[in-house]
Amino acid sequence: MTFPLTKIQEAIGREKVDGWLFYDFQGLDPIARRILGFPENVHATRRWYYFVPKSGTPRKLAHKIEPASLDHLPGDKSFYAGWRELQKELPTLLSGARRVAMNYSPSNAIPYVSRVDAGTIEQIRAAGAEVVTAADLVQQFEAVWNETQLQTHIRAAKALRTIVDETFGYVAKQISANKGLVEYDVQQFIWDRFTAYGLRSDYRPIAAVGPNAGNPHYSPEPKGSLPVRKGDFLLIDLWAKEMAEDAVFADITWTGYLGKDVPEKFESIFQIVRGGRDASLELVEDAVHSGKALRGYEVDDAARNYIASKGYGDYFIHRTGHNIGLNVHGNGANMDNFESRDERKVLPRTCFSIEPGIYLKDFGVRSEIDVYVTESEATVYGQPIQTTIVPILK
16 A cells, blocks of 8 residues: 555645654554554564654654564654663654644543553653644544445445344244343344344444333343333344445444334433434534534534433433444544534544434433535435334334
């Protein structure tokens, strides 16, 4: 792979910094390694530094016992051995740079990009540079999709949407036949359907009834999961991607009722959650169509303010959404003004979830869609999206 030096330097120029300093020690920063295209066979057990200035030739600083660790990258080489020599070389590495971006986040506001330890930040400041976050730089290289990746998402979203219907059909069939069914069985059915559709995932999906649906990250176990019976409220959350190395995720959540007529106590909460979801989606659509800059925290505010206006703000206990990419929780802007205040811009050709929820003692409701934005459009794949709780038993 050709190193995208020109593209990186153009991005650095837009961010109004003098350069981007990459640093790693024994794999602490996988983002740096991905962006720099580290070969798997590179032996790097000591600290290394790679400085890309906004213009001109990059500079490398590696340990003398590993002089070839950065040879796959362009730039001028320098080396160190002891800590005294390292302190001497760092100012030279950063010569002429007053404002330097690194993969860290002030106050750890964006944990996804907070990869550089505090001591290293202190070293760079002592070398004479102001350190600023590279969060917006990171998402330009970690979160923006190419056309091939978009197509993998479209296919994965379509498959997940089909699996939702198949799962509800499976549950209905098992219960109608009076066969014993627990949450773990439902989870395993979904997991097996991933394989049938050529999908893979990092964790097993969520299948939760009753009070377990009120736990946003509940995962049923082989022993001890609740039975799934008539009259139950059921939530399923499924995320997966295709097998290709550069494939990206899709991630959706649906809810159903094990009966013919959905009780008002479930449906009324669902409609509040739906209202929050749609308020966020409308904000995104309006911003994209008007060309207005949009930041992650604003999308969270839209859903959270709506749900709070209905009296359930205290029961919405997580952010509204997360970036989606090679990992289901990607390194782009999150829709968050709750767990953190994500002030990163929502970039064209990125994707994120919108998934507000209300979590009560005896049940919880979440509705999740994925939104892909371009310079002029916001699109939800995996249609149709949920507008009412599904009555699973006819």
